[in-house]
Amino acid sequence: MSVVRDEQGWTFQDVVDIVAKATRRSADRRKAWRWEHWGVEPDAESQAALAAELGIPMKEVHRLGWPGWLPDGGPVRTGFPWTREGTLQALDDTLEHAMLDRRGFMKLGGEALTVLAGQWLTEDPEPVTAALAGGRIDAQFVADLEDGLPRLRRLEARLGGPRARHLLGAELDTVAGILKEASYTDRIGRRLLRLGAELARLAGWSSFDAGLHAAAQRYWTSGLRAAHAADDRALGANIIKSLSLQCYDHGLFADARALAAAAVDGVGEVTARTLAMLLLRQARAAAACGDHAECDRLLSAAETQMDRTGAGDDDPAWTGYFDAAEFHAQTATCHADLGRPRLAQRHFATALDLMPAAKSRDLATYTVQSARTHTALGDADHAVHLLETAIPMITAAPSQRNAARAAAARAELPLTAKDPKVQHLDQLLGTLAA
Template identity: 55%
Template sequence: MPRRVRVESPDVFVHPLSYVRAQMGWTYQDVVDVIARRAGNMARRREKAWRWEHWGVVPDRVSQRALAVELGIPEECIDRYPWPQWLPDGDPIRTDFTWNQAGSSKAICDAMECTVTDRRGFMKLTGTSLIAFAQRWLDIEPAELASVLRGGRITEDFVDRVEEGLPRLRLLEATYGGRRSRRLIDAELGMVAEVLENSSYTASLSQRLHGLAAELGRMVGFACFDAGLHTAAQRYWVAAVHASHAAGQRALGANILKSMSLQCHDFGRVREALALARNANEGAGKTTPRVRSMLALREARAHAALDDAVTCERLIARADTEIGRGSRDDDPPWVAYFDEAEFHAQAGICYLDLGDHRTADRHFTRALDQLAPSKVRDRATYLIKRSEAQAGLGAVDHAKELLTTAIPLIQQAPSQRNADRVFAARTGMPLPRRDSHDIDEQLVLLVK
C-alpha cells in the first residue's frame, strides 16, 4: 500500500496522538512500549501506534487507559470523550469573545498569536461547540461600533490601499496554493489587527477595517485548510466571523461559515457540516443571487453526504436558478471565484456523493470545459473528481489518465487537499499492479 502523501512539512500534526508524541518526544515504538509497560501483555509493534494515528484505528480500552495513566489524565475523561478527543493537544480554540468591536479585536489577536506556528492537521472545534458558535453568530446583532481607538488617526486613503490589495492576495492563494501564500496573507492580517488595536479612526472606517480583517482571516484560514493545517484554519475563521459581525457584513460571515462547513465535510462530520451550512444560508441576510447560489450548493453538499437526494437536488435546482439571475456587478468581490465552472464542479461532487456517477461526470466535464486556464489548483481538483466518476462508470483506464494528469498540476499549485484526494482516488480504483505502481511513482513527486 502506498504511503499517505503529504505536501506540507513532515512534522505537521495530523492527529492528536502526533501532537502528544511531539510534546513527549516519543516515537511510535515509545508509544506502544509505555502502554505495554503499564498494561502488561501486549504486542510491542510500532505499527499499532502508526495505525491509530494514520488509519483511524481505535485502540482498545486497556491501551487507552494505560496511555491516560502515563499522561496523567483521569480515567473518567476516557468515558466522557471518545478517542482521540480525550488526548491533550494544547490550548483550546476560544469561541467566547463578545460579539462587538472589542470582542472582534480580541478574537483576531488571539488567532494571530496561535496560528502561524500551529502545525496541527486535525480539527479541534467539533460537535455542539462548533454548531453553537455558528448559532450565536446567527442570533446576535452587532453592538454599537466604537468610533475611535487609541493611537494614530487612520485615513480613508490607507484603508483604500489595503482593500485594493485583496484581489492580488486572492489570486496568489488560488494560483500557488495555501502552503505558499498563507504567511503573506497572515502578515497582511497582522497589519490590520495592529491598526485596529492601536490606531484611531471613524466609525465608518472601523467597519471597513473589521471587514478587511474578516476577509483576510477567511483567506488565510482557507490557505491553512488547503495546506492541511486545520486547527490554524479554525482559529482564523472564528476570528473572521467575529470581525465580519463587527463590520455588519452578514454575507461575508456566511461565506466564512460555509468554509467551516466544507472542513467538516472533508472530515466526515457531515451533520456539523449541515448545521454550519444552514446557519450560513439562513443568516446571510440580503445579498446577491450568486451568493445565494453558492450558499445553497454548500448546503446541498451536506445533504448529499447524508444521502438525502431529494433535498440535495432541490437545493441544486435553487442554486442553478439563482446563479442565472442578477448582475455580477452587484456581487461582493469574494464571490468572484464562484463562476459557472465552480457551480458545475460543486454539483458534480453532490452527485458523486449520491452515487450518480453519470450525472457527476457530465457536470465535471462542463466544469473543466469552462474553467479559466489560470485556475491550476481548481483544474487539478476537477480532474481528480472526474476520475472518480469515470472509475464509478467502469472506465478505469480513463480514470487513471485523468488522475495522472492532475499530479503535475498539484506540483505547480501545491495543495494538501488535492494530494489527499489523489491518494483517496488511487486507493479506491481497481487498478492492475503495474498501473498502481506507475501512479505511486508520480505520487512520490508531490513530496519532493
C-alpha cells in the same frame, strides 16, 4: 506534522533521518511525506524517536495518540464577547496561536460550531468607534489596504495554501494592529473590521488547504466575529460556509448541514450569485447526508439563482471564484455523493472545459474527482490518465487536500499493484513526496 517541520526548519529528509538514527532503519523521505499527506500513522518506534527529539514525554504520546501529541497552539477559544473588544481579543488569540497549530484535525466539535453559528445569527453588532493612541486613519489609507485583497486572493488560489498562509497571517496581523492602536470613525472602523474578516477567511482557507484544521478554525471563528462587528452578514455567511465544508471533509455531515443552513438563514439580502453559492453548500451537505429530495430541491434553487446573475450585479469580490465552472463542479460533487456517477461525470466534464488554466488547484481538485467517477463507471484506464494529469497541477499549487484526494482515488482503482499503469502512477504520486 507540516507546521512542526516548518518551525524546526526540517525537511522530509530531516524527519526520517531523526527516526533512522534512533531505530537504525532506512531514511526514505517518502515515509515522512506519507505521514503528513496520506494520513499514514508512523509506527511506535518512529513516534518515540520524534517525541524524544521534540522533548515530548512518552506518556503524552500514549495518552493522546498520533497526531494529538504533536505540539500545537492549544484549544480553539470561542467564548469571546460579540463586541468590538471581543473581536480584537479573538484576533489576538488567533494571531498568537494559529501559526503554532500542528494538528491536522479539528478541535471544535459540532455542538461548539453550531452554537457559534447560532450566536452569529442572533447577536446585534455594536457601533465601532475607536479612539486609541496612534494616528487618525482616513478612507484613502483603508482603500490602499483593501486594494491588496485581489492580489492576495490570486496568490492564495495559484500558489496553494501551504505557501500563502504566512503572508496572509502577516497581513491580518497588520490590520489587527491598526484596529487596536489607531483612531478612526465608525465607518472607517467597519471597513477595517471587514478587511480583517476577509483576511482571516483567506488565512483560514489556506490553513485548511494545507491540512492545518485547528489553525483554520482559529482564523474562521475570529473572522466571523470581525464580520459580525462590521455588520457584513454576507461575509459572515461565507465564513460559516467554510466551516461547513470543513465538517463535510471530516465526515461530520449533520454538522455541515446545520452550518450551511445557518449561513443561508442569516445572510440577508444578497446577490443571486452569492445566494447560489450558499445554496450549493447546503445541497452538498444534503447529498452527503443521503437526502436525495432535499439535495435536488437545493440544486434547482441554486440553478435558478445562477440564471438570474448579471454583469451589473454588485457581487462581493470574494464570490469571484464562483463562476459557471465552479457551479458545475459543485453540482457534480453532489451527484457523485448521491451515487449518480454518470450525471456527475457530465457536470465534471463541463466544469473542466470551462475552468481557466490559471486555476491549477481547482483544476487538480476536479480532475481527481472526475477520475473517481470514471472508476465508478468502470473506466479505470481513463481514471489513471486523469490522475496522471492532475499530479503536475498539484505540484504547481501544493495542497494537502488534493494530495489526499489523489491517494484516495488511487486506492479505489480496481487494478493490481503489478499493473504497469498503476506502477507508473505510483511513481508519479511518489514525486509529490520529493
